[in-house]
Amino acid sequence: MKRDTRLSGVLHALLHMAEHDRAPMTSDMLAHCMSTNPAVVRRTMAGLREAGIVTSVKGHGGGWSLARDLSQVTLRDVYAALGMTTVFCIGHRNGKPECLLEQVANEAMDDALARAESMLVGRLNEITVASLSVTFHQRAALLTKERSSHAV
Amino acid sequence: MKRDTRLSGVLHALLHMAEHDRAPMTSDMLAHCMSTNPAVVRRTMAGLREAGIVTSVKGHGGGWSLARDLSQVTLRDVYAALGMTTVFCIGHRNGKPECLLEQVANEAMDDALARAESMLVGRLNEITVASLSVTFHQRAALLTKERSSHAV
DNA sequence: GTTTCATGTAACAAACAATGATACGAGAAA
DNA sequence: TTTCTCGTATCATTGTTTGTTACATGAAAC
Numbered sequence: 001m002k003r004d005t006r007l008s009g010v011l012h013a014l015l016h017m018a019e020h021d022r023a024p025m026t027s028d029m030l031a032h033c034m035s036t037n038p039a040v041v042r043r044t045m046a047g048l049r050e051a052g053i054v055t056s057v058k059g060h061g062g063g064w065s066l067a068r069d070l071s072q073v074t075l076r077d078v079y080a081a082l083g084m085t086t087v088f089c090i091g092h093r094n095g096k097p098e099c100l101l102e103q104v105a106n107e108a109m110d111d112a113l114a115r116a117e118s119m120l121v122g123r124l125n126e127i128t129v130a131s132l133s134v135t136f137h138q139r140a141a142l143l144t145k146e147r148s149s150h151a152v
Numbered sequence: 153m154k155r156d157t158r159l160s161g162v163l164h165a166l167l168h169m170a171e172h173d174r175a176p177m178t179s180d181m182l183a184h185c186m187s188t189n190p191a192v193v194r195r196t197m198a199g200l201r202e203a204g205i206v207t208s209v210k211g212h213g214g215g216w217s218l219a220r221d222l223s224q225v226t227l228r229d230v231y232a233a234l235g236m237t238t239v240f241c242i243g244h245r246n247g248k249p250e251c252l253l254e255q256v257a258n259e260a261m262d263d264a265l266a267r268a269e270s271m272l273v274g275r276l277n278e279i280t281v282a283s284l285s286v287t288f289h290q291r292a293a294l295l296t297k298e299r300s301s302h303a304v
Numbered sequence: 305g306t307t308t309c310a311t312g313t314a315a316c317a318a319a320c321a322a323t324g325a326t327a328c329g330a331g332a333a334a
Numbered sequence: 335t336t337t338c339t340c341g342t343a344t345c346a347t348t349g350t351t352t353g354t355t356a357c358a359t360g361a362a363a364c
Binding site for chain 2: 337338339340341342348349350351
């Protein structure tokens, strides 16, 4: 199953932008972070721009910048901005089955999937991108500390 | 996103088998139910056979039969029998990222996805295939009643 | 004003996974 | 021996995501 890796990608990009101190980052820079190419970055980030999470500026000195404080942006916001239609690899063989048996089976699956999806979205809504940034800084500090203690 | 429709398919098949009163159903019959071809049925049902949910018999008069009472088979059992590796369309861009920022982003996603998956599996575990069969019979009876009242 | 840098977008190619399709071997009943 | 059926391998088809290229547009620098 081919998975949609856009959420992973844009989160990574947002965190890099947060480290980049307000200066715009070009699609090319972000593409290097995400090991892809600039067109993919533009395509993927377009949704975030429309959602008001980032802004983009053309021309010399242009690029991508954060439009909002990341403490006001949850993973759910990012997820929604990508306009993802499906969360699950699991689907129906037949959207509108005539067979009553198939209908019953599909409804049971739908119910279970809908519950899980709402759990997922609820959880994503609890996590701000800023909190990921905090985690990153904590971990980075820890690594530095470890290294210096080894050095001693 | 191309979805895996096997769970939908085999649930449908199991319900048909339950209606078929212990006589084996051939791959061809099941293929017609699922509007696919026999080879797909064999391939898909193979997991259920290995899990002891169904049996298959070769040769004249052979076919597929239920190996267990469906009140002892949950949707989770069926799901597990299919050997599905992923539930979500959402994945990582990079499985083992060097970048600490990417690691943090991926971990947050993994955590949320793992919670949702465990909810899903938990819910599937609450539903027996037999209960779907019951729902079917209730609904079928209701339809018959409606039709006769319309006739009057 | 021209050049350079950057996004916006379209169009197409490549990669990949699920499903469909065909074929043939093996086993069991008629 | 024939017929029926599963078991399985192989290849084609389909659909989606990602990668790639190309070019128009807009903005700053010179």
